[in-house]
Amino acid sequence: MATITKATLAPAAVAAAPVLRLAGIHQVYGEGEAAVHALRGIDLDVAAGDYVAIMGPSGSGKSTLMNLLGCLDIASSGTYELAGHDVRSLTENELARVRNQEIGFVFQSFNLVPRMTALANVELPLIYGGAKRAERRDRALEALDMVGLANRADHQPQQLSGGQQQRVAIARALVTSPTLVLADEPTGNLDSESTEEILSILDSLASAGRTIVIITHEENVADRAHRVLTISDGLLTGDRTGKAVKGRVK
Amino acid sequence: MSFFEILRSAMRGVTANKLRSVLTLLGVMIGVGSVILLLAVGNGSAQTVQNAITTLGTNTLTVRSNTGGGGGGGGTTATAASTSSVKTITTKVSDQLADAGLGHVKAVVPQVSTSLTISSTTTSSDSVSVIGTTAGYFDVSTAKVASGSAFTAADVTTSAKVAVIGSTLATTLYPTGSALGKSVSVDGTPFTVVGILATQSAAGFTDPNTVLVAPITRIQKSYTGYGAVSTLTVEAKSSEAVTAAQGEVTVMLNQLLGVTDTSDEPFTVTNQSSLLATAAASATSFTVLLGAVAAISLLVGGIGVTNVMLVTVTERTREIGIRKALGATRGAILGQFLAEAATLTLLGGVLGVIAALIGARFEINGTQPVVLGYSIPLALGVSVAIGVFFGVYPAGRAAAMRPIQALRAI
Numbered sequence: 293m294a295t296i297t298k299a300t301l302a303p304a305a306v307a308a309a310p311v312l313r314l315a316g317i318h319q320v321y322g323e324g325e326a327a328v329h330a331l332r333g334i335d336l337d338v339a340a341g342d343y344v345a346i347m348g349p350s351g352s353g354k355s356t357l358m359n360l361l362g363c364l365d366i367a368s369s370g371t372y373e374l375a376g377h378d379v380r381s382l383t384e385n386e387l388a389r390v391r392n393q394e395i396g397f398v399f400q401s402f403n404l405v406p407r408m409t410a411l412a413n414v415e416l417p418l419i420y421g422g423a424k425r426a427e428r429r430d431r432a433l434e435a436l437d438m439v440g441l442a443n444r445a446d447h448q449p450q451q452l453s454g455g456q457q458q459r460v461a462i463a464r465a466l467v468t469s470p471t472l473v474l475a476d477e478p479t480g481n482l483d484s485e486s487t488e489e490i491l492s493i494l495d496s497l498a499s500a501g502r503t504i505v506i507i508t509h510e511e512n513v514a515d516r517a518h519r520v521l522t523i524s525d526g527l528l529t530g531d532r533t534g535k536a537v538k539g540r541v542k
Numbered sequence: 543m544s545f546f547e548i549l550r551s552a553m554r555g556v557t558a559n560k561l562r563s564v565l566t567l568l569g570v571m572i573g574v575g576s577v578i579l580l581l582a583v584g585n586g587s588a589q590t591v592q593n594a595i596t597t598l599g600t601n602t603l604t605v606r607s608n609t610g611g612g613g614g615g616g617g618t619t620a621t622a623a624s625t626s627s628v629k630t631i632t633t634k635v636s637d638q639l640a641d642a643g644l645g646h647v648k649a650v651v652p653q654v655s656t657s658l659t660i661s662s663t664t665t666s667s668d669s670v671s672v673i674g675t676t677a678g679y680f681d682v683s684t685a686k687v688a689s690g691s692a693f694t695a696a697d698v699t700t701s702a703k704v705a706v707i708g709s710t711l712a713t714t715l716y717p718t719g720s721a722l723g724k725s726v727s728v729d730g731t732p733f734t735v736v737g738i739l740a741t742q743s744a745a746g747f748t749d750p751n752t753v754l755v756a757p758i759t760r761i762q763k764s765y766t767g768y769g770a771v772s773t774l775t776v777e778a779k780s781s782e783a784v785t786a787a788q789g790e791v792t793v794m795l796n797q798l799l800g801v802t803d804t805s806d807e808p809f810t811v812t813n814q815s816s817l818l819a820t821a822a823a824s825a826t827s828f829t830v831l832l833g834a835v836a837a838i839s840l841l842v843g844g845i846g847v848t849n850v851m852l853v854t855v856t857e858r859t860r861e862i863g864i865r866k867a868l869g870a871t872r873g874a875i876l877g878q879f880l881a882e883a884a885t886l887t888l889l890g891g892v893l894g895v896i897a898a899l900i901g902a903r904f905e906i907n908g909t910q911p912v913v914l915g916y917s918i919p920l921a922l923g924v925s926v927a928i929g930v931f932f933g934v935y936p937a938g939r940a941a942a943m944r945p946i947q948a949l950r951a952i
C-alpha cells in the first residue's frame with residue numbers, strides 16, 4: 293500500500309528532494325467546442341520546505357493548478373507526484389488521509405460550512421483525523437487564537453466579515469499542522485494589518501520547514517516567498533527567486 | 543471517526559436546519575400515525591361486530607320465515623299469513639315448538655317487529671322499531687333491563703299495555719326526569735313504561751337504543767295481526783348443544799309446517815357461529831380497505847420525506863465537498879447522512895406511533911380503535927427505510943465525487 297507519512301513529507305527525511313513534482317500537466321474543462329484548456333503543460337518541481345508564490349492574471353489557471361496540488365481534482369493528463377507517490381495510484385481513502393493529514397488548503401472562497409460555528413469549522417479536520425474531543429477543542433481554539441479570532445469562536449460564518457471568514461479558513465487549514473500549506477489568495481480580503489498577521493504566520497511556518505504554496509495578486513505578498521512563479525494562459529512563464537531570499541543572501 | 547462522533551455530527555446536522563428537520567419529522571409522523579390509526583379503526587370495528595355477536599350468546603339459534611315473515615310492516619305479514627298460512631311460522635307454531643319437548647332446546651322466543659310512531663305528551667318519535675315478544679326475550683337477547691323491570695309472562699297472557707323502552711327513546715320522550723312509570727302513546731294507544739333498557743353499542747346500521755319492546759300478544763292484537771312472526775330465537779341448553787338443537791328444530795318445524803320437500807324449507811335456521819363468520823369476513827374486507835387507504839397515506843408521507851431529503855442533499859453537496867476537501871472519507875460522509883436520516887425518521891416515526899396510540903384511545907365515529915400489534919413495526923420500518931434510502935443514496939453519490947466537483951455543484 294502506498295502510504296504517505298509525515299516523515300516522508302518532512303524536510304529532514306527528504307532533504308532537497310522535490311516534494312511536489314508535476315510533469316506535462318494538462319487540465320481541460322468541458323468537451324468539444326466548449327472545451328477550456330485551463331492548464332496546457334505544466335512541469336514543476338517544488339522542494340520540501342520551499343515557500344512558493346504563484347502570480348498571474350485572472351483566469352490564467354492558478355486555482356486550477358492549486359486544486360490539483362491539493363488533491364481536490366485530478367488532471368486530464370500528465371503526472372503529479374506527491375512525496376514520490378503518483379497521486380493517481382492512491383486509493384480514495386489514502387487520498388482522504390493525505391488531504392486530512394498532510395495538506396492544509398485555504399480556498400479562494402473560504403468554503404466554511406454554513407450554520408456551524410467558527411470553532412466547529414476549525415475542528416472538522418481534527419474530527420476526520422480522529423482526535424479526541426478535548427484535544428480537538430484546545431487545538432482549534434489555539435488555531436483561532438493564532439489568527440486573532442478566539443473571541444469569535446462561537447460565531448457562525450454568516451455572522452463574520454469576509455476577512456474574518458478568511459482567517460477562520462486559515463485557522464482550519466493550519467490546525468492539523470500540515471507539512472504542505474496551499475493557500476489560494478489568503479489575503480485577498482484582508483486589510484494591510486491582517487495581511488501582515490497572516491504573512492508572519494506563513495513566515496514562521498516556512499522557517500519551521502513547512503512547504504508553502506500561495507497564490508496572490510499582490511507584489512508585497514509575493515515578496516515574502518522564496519520563489520515566485522508566474523503563470524499565464526495555462527503555462528508557466530516565469531520562475532524567479534523571491535526578494536526575501538535575495539535580501540537575506542545579500 | 544468514531545460512532546459517537548458520527549452521531550454528534552448528525553445531531554448537529556439535524557439542529558442546524560430546523561425547518562427542514564421539522565418538515566421531515568412531520569411527514570414521517572403523519573405517515574406512520576395514520577397507518578397505525580386507520581388499521582386500528584378497521585380492527586376496532588371488526589372487534590365491535592364480533593363482540594356484539596358473541597354477547598348475543600353462542601348458544602342461540604335464529605329462525606326466520608322465508609315467506610315474508612322477515613319484513614317489518616303488519617300489512618305484509620297479514621298478506622303472507624292469508625296466502626300461505628300453512629307454511630308460515632306463527633305464535634301457534636312457536637308454542638308447539640316450545641312444548642315439543644326437544645332434548646337440546648331450553649327456550650323458544652318469538653318476535654314480531656314493526657315500525658311505529660311513539661309519543662309522549664310533549665314529544666314524538668317517528669319510525670321507532672317496535673318488537674313484540676315474550677318475557678324470555680330479555681334472557682336470550684343482548685337487551686337487558688337497566689331500571690324498572692321486564693314485563694312478565696302474565697303480561698303476555700293478558701296482552702297488557704306495558705312496554706320496556708331503549709335508553710335513547712326514553713330521553714327523547716322524557717328529556718327531563720325518568721320515563722319509568724310514565725305513559726307513552728304507540729300510534730294512539732297508551733302504554734305504561736315498566737322498564738328501560740341498558741345502553742348498547744351499535745353493531746349494525748340501526749340504533750339499538752331507540753326501540754320499544756312490548757308483549758307479543760298486545761302488538762299482534764293492535765298492530766301486526768296474527769300472521770307470521772319475524773323471527774324465533776331458540777336457546778339451546780348449552781353452547782355444545784347448538785348443532786343438535788339446530789337439527790331438532792329443523793325436523794320439528796318441517797313436521798309442524800307439513801313440509802315434505804326438505805330442499806325447499808319455508809324457513810332458515812342460523813346459528814351465531816355462521817353469523818360470526820359472515821361478520822368476520824365483512825370486517826376483514828373493511829380492514830383491508832382501510833389498510834389500502836393507510837398504505838396510500840404512508841406513500842404520500844414517504845414522498846414528502848423523500849422530497850425533503852433530496853432537496854437537502856442537493857443543498858448540502860457543497861458541504862460534502864468541503865468535508866471531503868478536509869479529509870472526510872466516503873464512509874464518514876455516508877455515516878453522517880445515514881445517522882441524520884435515521885435520527886429524523888425514527889424520531890418522526892416514534893412521534894407518529896405515540897400520536898396514533900393517543901388517537902386510538904378515543905372513539906372514532908362510534909368505533910373504539912384497537913391497535914394491531916404488527917402495524918407499529920410495519921409503519922415504522924417502511925417510513926424509516928424510505929427516509930434512510932433517500933437520505934443516504936444521493937449523499938452517497940455526492941460523496942463519490944471528487945471534492946472540487948462537489949464544491950462546484952451549485
Ligand SMILES: Nc1ncnc2c1ncn2[C@@H]1O[C@H](COP(=O)(O)OP(=O)(O)OP(=O)(O)O)[C@@H](O)[C@H]1O
Nearest residue numbers: 321322328330349350351352353354355356357950
Ligand atoms: N469548472 C470549470 N468549468 C469550466 N471552466 C473552468 C472551470 N473552472 C475554471 N475554468 C476556467 O479555467 C480557467 C482558469 O480558471 P482558474 O479558476 O484556474 O483561474 P485563476 O487563475 O484562479 O483566476 P482568478 O485569479 O480570477 O482566481 C478560466 O478560464 C476558467 O473560466
Ligand SMILES: [Mg+2]
Nearest residue numbers: 354355400476
Ligand atoms: Mg482563482
